[in-house]
Amino acid sequence: MAVAGVLVGKRNRRSQWKWWYPEVPVLLLVVAALWGTGSADQTEEYLKREHSLSKPYQGVGSSTSSVWDLLGNALVTPQYVRLTPDLQSKQGAVWNRVPCYLRDWELQVHFKIHGQGKKNLNGDGMAIWYAKDRMQTGPVFGSKDNFVGLGVFVDTYPNEEKQQERIFPYISAMVSNGSLAYDHSRDGRPTELGGCTAMVRNQNHDTFLVIRYVKRRLTIMIDIDGKQEWKDCLDVTGVRLPRGYFFGSSSVTGDLSDNHDIISLKLYQLTVERSPEEDKMDKEVFIPSVDDMKRAGEAAAEPMSGFALFLIVFFSLLVLVFAGVILLIVYSKWQERNRKHFY
Incomplete structure (x- = not known):
């Protein structure tokens, strides 16, 4: 029965994971548990209420007993926490008051972006x-720039005019x-470390994203198509990341x-099995970093396309020819003037 107690009540990971019911024979639960222990990446998941925000949002932003604070134009309703309304020049945020010291975790975000604007408007x-740093306003989607940590951005408007290969909204x-x-x-x-296109605006069904750190x-x-299926966006x-x-x-x-x-x-x-070698490698860190940090720097200097290179070479040659003609x-x-002086 102890095994059943571990498995019963695990969350439904949407279409990929189903609920275990107490009616299932205990023998099957034992078999499932033994089968699961054979996987090196087997995880068990436990909801951490002190880091979770859900309905009915009791005391959010106003009660000393709440673990969530509101900032700026953010407001609470019975159905959602609205970060910004569909009005110009607004910014808002909601922040957890409790620091997270988990080693491995997964954050499931249920959100909705909608408004009167159409297409890219x-x-x-x-x-x-x-x-x-929490509860600080700034230019990066309402929070401070030069932040320390991880930011996941749901960008709905393309600022770069020559954006061709990327379709917005875009998650990075x-x-x-x-x-x-x-x-x-x-x-x-x-x-950016990577990302994907995600058509999340004005959907009639629920939209989700999951951030997993293991x-x-x-x-x-x-999961934005209403099919209850997770699709990969970034890996x-x-x-x-420090704790x-x-x-x-x-x-x-x-x-x-937009309304956000x-x-x-x-x-x-997430309770994850680790080998002794993995334990040694997973030492405590104090500064956020990525092993391949050159990757971000290289993104700033993206290679030129063949057409762009052709234009540069063509106009360079044109300038050289023009300069040669002038010379x-x-x-x-100068020769004609010298000849006249000679005579």
Whole structure:
């Protein structure tokens, strides 16, 4: 019965994981448990209420007993926490008061972005944070720039005019130790770890994203099609995040706007098996970093396309030819003037 007690009540990971019911014979539960122990990456998940936000949002932002604070224009309703309304020049945030000391975790975000704007006439988006500093306003989706920690951005408006290969809305992630700035003019491309297109605006069904951090591996999955299926968005290894940071979410609107709503933030502690070698490698870290940090720097200097290189070479040659013609004319005039002086 002890095994059944462990398995019963585990959460439904949407279409990939189903509920275990007490009616299932205990023998089957034992078999399932024994089968699961054979996997090196087997995890058990436990909801951490002190880091979770869900209905009915009792006391959020107003009660001393609440573990969540509101900032800026954020407000609470019975159905959602609205970070920003569909109005210009608004910003808001919700932040957890309790620092997270979990080694491995998963944050499931249930959110909704909607408004009157059509196509690209909407903005600007929202961010999910695991950051050292909380409750600070700023230009990065309503929070501070040069942050320390992890930022996951749901960007709904393309600021870079020559955006061709990327379709918005777009989800991306960034890890910063405080020295990196978010480049709005390029939609964060110079410092992003990766991302994916996610058509999350004005959907009639629920939209979700999951941020999972296990064994220095950061993965993001999305469920935005109403099919209750997770799709991969980002997978990066060698990500090092210190413990003791805060979870939060923020949003901002400018000349363009949207409603940015958080319906729930649910954090799960993941109990992961580690070998002695993995334990040695997973030492405590104090500064956020990514093993392949050159990756972010290289993004700022993306290779030129063949057409761009052709244009540069073509116009360079054109300038050289033009300069040569001018020099030839000047030299001819100079020779003619010298000849007249001679006679």
